[in-house]
Amino acid sequence: MQDFGAAFAEAFALIVGLDAELVAIIGLSLRVTFSAVIIACLLGLPLGALLAVGRFPGRGVVIVVISALMGLPPVVVGLAVYLMLSSAGPLGVLQLLYTPTAMIIAQAVLVTPIVAALTRQVVEDLHGEYDELLRSMGSSRLGTIATLLWDARYSLLTAALAGLGRALAEVGAVMIVGGNIAHVTRVMTTAIALETSKGELALALGLGIILVCLSILINAGLLGLRRTAERLAYA
Amino acid sequence: MPDGAVMPLCEPCHPQPNTPPAVVLDNLVLERGGKRLIDGLSMTVPAQGVTAVMGPNGAGKSLALRLIAGLIAPSAGRLECMAGEETRRRIAFVFQKPVLLRRSVRANLDHALRTYGTPRRERAERLAELLALGQLTELAERPARVLSGGEQQRVAMVRALAAAPKVLLLDEPTASLDPQATAAIEALIRRAVDDGVSIVLVTHEAGQAQRLADNVCFLHQGRLREAAPAAAFFHSPSSVEARAYLAGELLI
Ligand SMILES: Nc1ncnc2c1ncn2[C@@H]1O[C@H](COP(=O)(O)OP(=O)(O)OP(=O)(O)O)[C@@H](O)[C@H]1O
Ligand SMILES: [Mg+2]
Numbered sequence: 141m142q143d144f145g146a147a148f149a150e151a152f153a154l155i156v157g158l159d160a161e162l163v164a165i166i167g168l169s170l171r172v173t174f175s176a177v178i179i180a181c182l183l184g185l186p187l188g189a190l191l192a193v194g195r196f197p198g199r200g201v202v203i204v205v206i207s208a209l210m211g212l213p214p215v216v217v218g219l220a221v222y223l224m225l226s227s228a229g230p231l232g233v234l235q236l237l238y239t240p241t242a243m244i245i246a247q248a249v250l251v252t253p254i255v256a257a258l259t260r261q262v263v264e265d266l267h268g269e270y271d272e273l274l275r276s277m278g279s280s281r282l283g284t285i286a287t288l289l290w291d292a293r294y295s296l297l298t299a300a301l302a303g304l305g306r307a308l309a310e311v312g313a314v315m316i317v318g319g320n321i322a323h324v325t326r327v328m329t330t331a332i333a334l335e336t337s338k339g340e341l342a343l344a345l346g347l348g349i350i351l352v353c354l355s356i357l358i359n360a361g362l363l364g365l366r367r368t369a370e371r372l373a374y375a
Numbered sequence: 376m377p378d379g380a381v382m383p384l385c386e387p388c389h390p391q392p393n394t395p396p397a398v399v400l401d402n403l404v405l406e407r408g409g410k411r412l413i414d415g416l417s418m419t420v421p422a423q424g425v426t427a428v429m430g431p432n433g434a435g436k437s438l439a440l441r442l443i444a445g446l447i448a449p450s451a452g453r454l455e456c457m458a459g460e461e462t463r464r465r466i467a468f469v470f471q472k473p474v475l476l477r478r479s480v481r482a483n484l485d486h487a488l489r490t491y492g493t494p495r496r497e498r499a500e501r502l503a504e505l506l507a508l509g510q511l512t513e514l515a516e517r518p519a520r521v522l523s524g525g526e527q528q529r530v531a532m533v534r535a536l537a538a539a540p541k542v543l544l545l546d547e548p549t550a551s552l553d554p555q556a557t558a559a560i561e562a563l564i565r566r567a568v569d570d571g572v573s574i575v576l577v578t579h580e581a582g583q584a585q586r587l588a589d590n591v592c593f594l595h596q597g598r599l600r601e602a603a604p605a606a607a608f609f610h611s612p613s614s615v616e617a618r619a620y621l622a623g624e625l626l627i
Contacts, residue, residue: 269474276444276468277490277538287486291477373520374477 143341150342151349162346169327172240172314173307176247181300184252188259189285192267203260209253214246218316221246225317238319243327246313251303258299262292294369298362305358308351394422397542397573398443398466403452405438405597413438413449414597420542425564425574427588427605429581431620435597436577437471440544443575444468467535471546471577473527475519480511480530483519487537501537508566509533510559525556532563543567545576549583561587581621585609593617 154162191203223229225237225245236242266288274284289296311329318325320334328347335344369375398420405413413435420426420443428436441447442454444466456466476483484505488498506512509529514522519530528548535543545564549557564574564587578584584591584605591608593601593616600614612618 270476272441272446272468272470273474274490275446276466277487278464279490283490287476372477372518374518 147341147345151345154342154346155349159343159346162343162350164323165326165328165331165347166350168240168325169308169329172243172327173247173304175244176307177251177300177304179244179248180251180255180303183248184255184299184303185259185289185296186285187252188256188261189263189289191256191260192263193281193285193288203257206253206257206260210257212250212253213312214250214310215312215316217250218246218313221249221313221317237317238321238325240318240325242317243314243325246317247307247310250310250313251307254303254306255299258302259289259292259296262295262299263288266292291374294365294374297365301358301362301365305355308354308358396421397456399455400439400443401453401455403442403449403454405435405442405447406450412597413442416442416452416594416597416599418592418599418602420573420575421590422541423568423571423573424589425568425576425587427584427591428575428577428594429579429584429591429617429620430594430600434594436594437546438597439594440468440546440575440577443542444544465538465541466544467538467540467542468544469528469531469535469546469548471550473531475522475527475530478519479516480519480522481506481515483530484534484537487534491538493537505533505537508536508563525552525559528552528556528560529563532560536563536567540567540572542573542575545574547577547579550579557583581609593620595620 153159187206191199191206221242222237224231225234225242226232227235227237236245267284270284270288270291274287279287309329311333314320314325314327315330315333318327318330320326320330326334328351332344332347332351335341335347366375396419400416400418400420403413403416404411416435416439418439428439430436438447442449445454446468476486478486481502484502485498488501493501503512506515509532511526511529511533514526519527522530532545532548548564549560552560561583564576568574568587574587576584576587588605591601591603591605592599593608593612593614595616600616601608601612603613608617609621612621
């Protein structure tokens with residue numbers, strides 16, 4: 141207990157003193173995760189919207205597969221991306237393994253199904269409501285998708301935040317493809333795992349506290365979004 | 376046609392010179408689940424004026440409007456836009472339950488103008504016009520979906536007018552509105568008529584039909600039972616069903 145107390149004190153000292161290593165790890169974490177979520181949105185939003193509005197053979201299968209991918213364990217995603225990027229893999233020539241880029245790819249793979257599946261759900265519901273109106277206005281396919289995406293903006297932001305939370309918290313995928321190399325691919329979760337296993341609790345605790353704060357921030361954002369949407373009757 | 380034969384209203388094969396009807400429905404059938412929801416509906420939407428569509432709940436009035444708008448395809452029969460594709464694109468619809476986008480009133484109207492292809496430089500001016508027309512200028516920045524029912528209906532109405540429509544389909548636009556809101560909508564309808572828009576108005580209010588309509592089509596169980604000039608229809612309906620309906624007697 142004595143040790144824990146000291147560790148906590150040290151952890152707070154690290155945070156308050158903006159310890160260089162701590163800040164670097166947090167910075168890399170945020171860079172990797174935000175990049176991944178942005179890529180996942182760029183892919184997942186149009187994919188989800190297309191699945192919601194389009195009618196084509198195999199649509200049902202794609203929807204089921206994407207829903208299944210939503211719950212994929214991060215280590216499995218890490219393994220799959222590892223196989224792709226390893227020197228024997230199809231993308232081995234790019235030599236991306238153990239780089240932040242590999243981590244971004246892995247997290248994007250992890251988050252894209254979440255964004256796509258939630259987008260599909262939200263846009264499909266909205267399409268049911270808007271379909272006749274937009275058709276009566278002679279809206280083009282592209283115009284319809286743009287209208288639906290914009291009008292679902294609050295729900296879609298919620299989906300993006302959900303993806304952000306999942307990416308920020310996961311450890312399996314970034315550990316496998318990043319390798320947890322100090323100053324190169326060490327992010328918050330992998331650092332916590334390593335430091336804890338070494339018995340060096342101060343840095344682990346400091347990062348843990350930051351992670352909890354970020355999680356609270358994300359959930360506060362979610363709640364705020366929901367409140368705003370309800371107030372404007374945009375929910 | 377022999378002398379003395381009664382010519383049906385707006386007989387499709389006898390368009391008035393220079394003013395061909397806007398839309399002609401020829402023996403339309405709509406089947407769902409083995410049931411004929413619309414059963415051999417032939418009617419003509421003239422190029423101008425107000426055509427009231429009346430009939431009891433479930434008669435098929437809303438379905439008839441959807442068929443005219445091309446939102447659903449008939450199982451059989453033909454639907455023709457006499458003035459061609461241009462008319463088809465300019466049939467505007469105000470639904471029985473207004474559908475408003477999750478945006479401000481202004482953004483709803485702006486979306487409509489953009490969708491209807493109004494040139495960018497005309498948009499601001501048209502937008503201000505439409506807001507004024509619907510007495511919505513004060514409400515322009517409000518989220519459309521928190522407005523009252525009557526205000527929402529006015530937004531839906533002027534949004535349809537953003538199309539500069541040739542044909543305006545109105546599905547019970549004043550149901551559940553107070554007298555003042557009803558008067559506001561009726562004023563908008565009259566203005567549109569003056570601008571040469573052809574209006575198809577579904578209504579349960581005989582008074583409203585008498586105030587506005589030139590002709591009345593009476594539907595019952597998916598069939599057209601009567602089509603007559605409004606004055607004649609309300610003075611002496613010729614079909615048993617229309618007589619019972621106007622007398623407030625239940626129809627099945
Ligand atoms: N998609 C559908 N599938 C099956 N039946 C339908 C469908 N749409 C409408 N109907 C039925 O068709 C009939 C006509 O419906 P419609 O909405 O046109 O009635 P209406 O004349 O507009 O009635 P109201 O005055 O209540 O608005 C109703 O009995 C309705 O239940
Ligand atoms: Mg109806």
